Amino acid sequence: MKNSMRIMGRLSVGLLVCVLLGQGMWLFRVREMKVDEFRQTVDRVLSTTVQKFIDSKNLYAMTTLELNYGWHPNNLFFWKYGYRKDSISNVSMDIYSNLSSRIIYDCLFYNNCIDINDIKSKYYTNLKEEGITEIPTLVIQDSNNVIMTSDNSFRSTSTIITSPLNLGYDYKHQITASFKLPFVFRALKGVLWIELLFLIGFVICLVWQWNSIKMTLRSVRVQTMGIAHLEHELKKPLAMMISAIGGMLKQKESALCPTDEVKLGMIKARLMKMADITDTMLTSLKTSVLEVEREPIDLQLELEMITEMFTMIRKYARVEYHIAEGLGYPCLDKIYFNYIVINLVDNAIKYGGVHPVVKINFYEEGTDYILGVEDNGMGIAPKDQKQIFKQFYRVRNQQVTKTTGFGLGLTFVHKVVCAYGGKIHIESEIGNGSKFLIILPQVSWKN
Known part of the structure; x- marks a missing residue:
């Protein structure tokens, strides 16, 4: 090549x-x-x-x-x-x-x-x-x-x-x-000089483009090696943890109390979900194409698991959800939709201050599903609202700087929403929180 x-x-x-x-x-x-x-x-x-x-x-x-x-x-x-x-x-x-x-x-x-x-x-x-x-x-x-x-x-x-x-x-x-x-x-003579300058400029641009192509090829090789490394570092540990927790839950003479068994079951479910997400993300990174396979999901179960998970890992936060009547089993997918909600809720808690409150709403509007994630955090400035979905972009203020992150979560959320054929809207004011509206077109199970 x-x-x-x-x-x-x-x-x-x-x-x-x-x-x-x-x-x-x-x-x-x-x-x-x-x-x-x-x-x-x-x-x-x-x-x-x-x-x-x-x-x-x-x-x-x-x-x-x-x-x-x-x-x-x-x-x-x-x-x-x-x-x-x-x-x-x-x-x-x-x-x-x-x-x-x-x-x-x-x-x-x-x-x-x-x-x-x-x-x-x-x-x-x-x-x-x-x-x-x-x-x-x-x-x-x-x-x-x-x-x-x-x-x-x-x-x-x-x-x-x-x-x-x-x-x-x-x-x-x-x-x-x-x-x-x-x-x-005189103009004809000038044209000859212009053509000479154009030729020199074209050669310079071609050299620059060739160097850019070489850098891109080098970056692709590094990315391929990085994906292989991620595949080795993520998939095996997840599989080992899932197997270990499964073994603990299957022991007949277990010293675990019912509450611990429920928590371990929830952790196992989350790890299995993470394994699915990891497989799918690695596949999309390899092919640069993300495909969503829709099927009916138990939305209440999904949101219940998400709220319980954040209750355990973010005890200082309050996460609530509400599903409109008749939308208990929307045709979405079992991997990416879960990732969208987790990422938006996690961001809302990170930038929600001392006592973050996050509200999840799911309803329909016309022929679209609407997922709303609202928080009481610091808000997003208008100049940053169009930039936050770019790769590695992070809002520049003191609170964001203190919070860990790479600026990749919302980028992948945007990619998933685009794979659905949907859109993202942001309603936010500085000091008055933010509201993310995910608009996903409805698709019947048969289609």
């Missing part, structure tokens, strides 16, 4: 790692594809915007800045602006438009007529038509230095930069646009 759990744990971790790595690689690939798509769009829009800007300045350059350029049929391209004059031979008509744009840019730059913020404004307007709302930063530079920029902000590693667009023929400038990484791409 231990090896199987170890193998399953390793397989679970391996599968989770594969799933998370696969998902992370897919998200990374999607992010890269979206970044490439974004870059292609802003590259295209930048090229179109710069071309339109230069074309719009053509007339101004020719009329105001005295730019003169043209193409001769003998494939000679010439230009002149300011003090600059040059020409290129063997220029085909196909590259005429591109050369014209470069010469116009040279003329504009030579005369300080390049407004990079105007280009940025037009570029941003065109980007919004494409559904891109990120504000760009434009930079014009040569091979060594930045010539001009629309923003002096620093380009961090989380920016997208367009491909360089060549400007000018003589000046050989390039223009680029940079964008802060859009939120969607």
Whole structure:
């Protein structure tokens, strides 16, 4: 079992790692594809915007800045602006438009007529038509230095930069646009980190769970050994005492008086009941399942034996019982019901003060049997009423601390009541005693 759990744990971790790595690689690939798509769009829009800007300045350059350029049929391209004059031979008509744009840019730059913020404004307007709302930063530079920029902000590693667009023929400038990484791409990167943290957390939880399972298995082994020890330490002494008392009662020439014989008979009956309870409790501890086998019981005899027993062992307490008319033989069981009453009465006497008075009532209400055990003790605080049925829980006050106990009796009572399909209610006030109401559904003998 231990090896199987170890193998399953390793397989679970391996599968989770594969799933998370696969998902992370897919998200990374999607992010890269979206970044490439974004870059292609802003590259295209930048090229179109710069071309339109230069074309719009053509007339101004020719009329105001005295730019003169043209193409001769003998494939000679010439230009002149300011003090600059040059020409290129063997220029085909196909590259005429591109050369014209470069010469116009040279003329504009030579005369300080390049407004990079105007280009940025037009570029941003065109980007919004494409559904891109990120504000760009434009930079014009040569091979060594930045010539001009629309923003002096620093380009961090989380920016997208367009491909360089060549400007000018003589000046050989390039223009680029940079964008802060859009939120969607930053979010995808964040998801990858979250997945990594989730993987680490899952591995930590799995290790913790594995340690918990090992502790549980160890606890089960200890519990099994403890049950075996209890079985050895309880069953044999009980059997020996029952046998010894039975032998004393069977002796014909006994020196026992009638009262002592009655007491010994009662002790034998209680020991036999304890033996039955011990067998049943050990069985339920082994299987973790408690089953109640119902049958009619002589309720008056049971309660009479309980009251007489507490009269002998708790002489300072007064235990009374009352059975409603017609309920002398309810369909309960011979083991667990007796245990419920004994445990509740014993607790009532323990915490009942100097002169405890305990009243046992058994009646029916609708289709339910009601067992009420009422005392005149110290009472239970509301905050403790929901906790007292938990294993090992004990109310924290001075009187309870002085009283021996492990906090297991009411836990088992609750388990028995649940096996009956019943409920437990508590009515209690500090200083005014407590009343436990056990509600058990009625079942016919045939059912």
